[in-house]
Each structure stands twice: as C-alpha cells, then as structure tokens.
Amino acid sequence: MAVIGIMSAMHEELAAVLAAMPDEQRVRVAGRDFWVGHWQGHAVVAVLSRIGKVAAATTATVLIERFGVSQMVFTGVAGGLGAGVNVGDVVLARSLVQHDMDASPLFPRHEVPLYGRSRFETDAGLSASLRQAVQAVLAHVQQHVGPEAVTEFALHSVRLHEGLIASGDRFVSTTAECRSLQQALPEALAVEMEGAAVAQVCADYGVPFAALRTISDRADDDAHADFSRFIRSVASRYSVAMLSQWLSAESA
Ligand code: SAH
Numbered sequence: 001m002a003v004i005g006i007m008s009a010m011h012e013e014l015a016a017v018l019a020a021m022p023d024e025q026r027v028r029v030a031g032r033d034f035w036v037g038h039w040q041g042h043a044v045v046a047v048l049s050r051i052g053k054v055a056a057a058t059t060a061t062v063l064i065e066r067f068g069v070s071q072m073v074f075t076g077v078a079g080g081l082g083a084g085v086n087v088g089d090v091v092l093a094r095s096l097v098q099h100d101m102d103a104s105p106l107f108p109r110h111e112v113p114l115y116g117r118s119r120f121e122t123d124a125g126l127s128a129s130l131r132q133a134v135q136a137v138l139a140h141v142q143q144h145v146g147p148e149a150v151t152e153f154a155l156h157s158v159r160l161h162e163g164l165i166a167s168g169d170r171f172v173s174t175t176a177e178c179r180s181l182q183q184a185l186p187e188a189l190a191v192e193m194e195g196a197a198v199a200q201v202c203a204d205y206g207v208p209f210a211a212l213r214t215i216s217d218r219a220d221d222d223a224h225a226d227f228s229r230f231i232r233s234v235a236s237r238y239s240v241a242m243l244s245q246w247l248s249a250e251s252a
Pocket of ligand 1: 170172173191192193219
C-alpha cells in the first residue's frame with residue numbers, strides 16, 4: 001500500500017490532521033514525532049515539518065528513508081507576493097525556488113550548485129487531484145471556517161493560484177524586503193521557509209511532491225498582524241478540509 005507523507009508547517013495544522021486520524025501511533029526519530037496511521041483508508045505518516053529549509057529537509061528525508069513514503073504533500077501558510085494573491089487565498093505550487101540561494105558568480109543566482117537548475121517542479125498528477133480538493137473547499141469557505149472568520153479576514157472572494165513559490169530562511173515582514181523579492185523573482189506568487197527544500201529532497205529520491213499554502217500575510221510591514229489567530233481559525237481548517245477531501249477522492 002502506498003504511504004502518504006503529510007508535512008504540516010504549523011502545530012495547529014498537525015493537531016487538526018491528528019484529530020482526523022483514528023489510529024495514529026507516535027514514532028520518534030531525529031527528535032521529531034512522526035504519527036503513523038490511517039486517514040480515509042490511506043496509510044499516512046503525519047509530521048510537523050519544523051521551520052526553515054534544513055529542518056524541513058531532514059524531516060522529508062526521514063519520511064522517505066525510514067517510513068517509505070511514496071507521495072509527499074506539504075501544507076502551511078505563506079506570505080503573498082504576486083499581485084492579487086491575498087490573505088485567505090491558496091497557492092498550489094507548480095515549482096519552487098530557494099530565493100536565498102546565491103553562489104554567483106560561480107553559478108547563476110538561485111541555481112542550486114551541481115543540480116544545474118534553480119526550480120524544482122511539483123508532481124502534475126498529484127497537484128491535479130489536490131487542485132480539485134482545494135476548489136471544492138474554497139467554494140464553501142464559510143462552511144469550513146464559520147461566518148465570523150469570513151468577516152474578520154475578508155474571505156468573501158478567495159481564490160486558488162498556481163505557480164512559483166519562493167522559499168528561504170527568513171520570515172519576510174518588511175515592505176522593502178518584499179519589494180526586493182518581487183524584483184528578483186517577478187513570477188513568484190508566495191514566500192515561505194520550507195517548500196523548495198522539501199521539493200529538492202523529493203527530487204533526489206524521485207518521490208512525487210505537492211505543496212499547498214494558505215496566504216496568511218502579504219510579507220510586508222503588517223505581516224505579523226493576527227498571524228496565530230489566522231492559523232487557528234482559517235489556515236488549519238482549510239488544510240484539514242483540503243487534505244480530507246483529497247484523500248476521500250483518491251483510491252487507497
Ligand atoms: N511568528 C510565527 C513565525 C512562524 S515562521 C510564530 O510565532 O510561529 C513562519 C511560518 O510561516 C513558516 O513555516 C513559513 O513557511 C511561513 N510563512 C508565512 N508567512 C511568511 C512570510 N511572510 N515569510 C516567510 N515565511 C512565511
């Protein structure tokens with residue numbers, strides 16, 4: 001049976017996933033708690049990614065080497081960079097880049113040395129089935145987060161975006177830094193701190209990978225505002241609903 005790895009960036013998201021798994025068993029490896037069990041009839045290992053590229057890469061490697069996962073899905077929050085990528089929207093990655101990788105002049109800026117490329121693609125088939133789940137959830141946002149959250153975070157016309165996600169070891173929370181990222185990577189839709197590292201590990205092992213991020217902020221001077229409230233009342237509910245919808249539509 002295929003084993004699905006689910007990496008959550010935030011505690012609240014993992015808690016929501018674990019609440020939906022009937023039989024999870026904790027296995028401790030590399031100082032991390034991996035939760036092995038089932039969800040919607042699928043064999044699943046759920047884990048907190050930990051924050052930052054190196055921590056997330058270690059978590060992904062253990063999922064593959066120790067738990068034999070054959071598909072990897074990442075959920076978390078991210079800052080919106082692209083025009084019209086707003087709080088409450090969801091970004092499904094087509095490819096990911098490390099915005100803080102720069103071995104120039106030896107290699108072009110953003111290129112990962114010895115890989116000959118800067119972008120790591122997500123799996124088209126896996127992303128296509130997740131897309132349907134995201135669309136189904138976004139069509140009924142109020143049902144998943146409640147009317148108060150819809151009003152508080154202005155979730156009246158949330159959208160799904162697909163494209164490039166930029167990752168780096170920095171919480172981007174100034175307008176100046178946001179602008180310089182937009183200039184360096186004009187096609188980037190969102191910025192976060194783990195995805196490109198996990199994409200690289202999955203590419204190394206040939207494991208299909210998909211990444212889903214709910215926009216929690218605009219990566220500007222207001223980026224810290226209501227961050228934890230948003231994760232609790234919106235992002236973690238989206239994530240569990242989208243994953244649950246996706247798994248129920250997949251054959252085990
Ligand atoms: N203040 C938060 C910090 C969490 S780190 C806390 O107390 O927990 C931010 C997490 O959200 C990372 O997993 C990262 O991937 C993502 N993220 C959300 N917005 C981001 C932004 N503007 N820049 C970088 N990462 C962001």
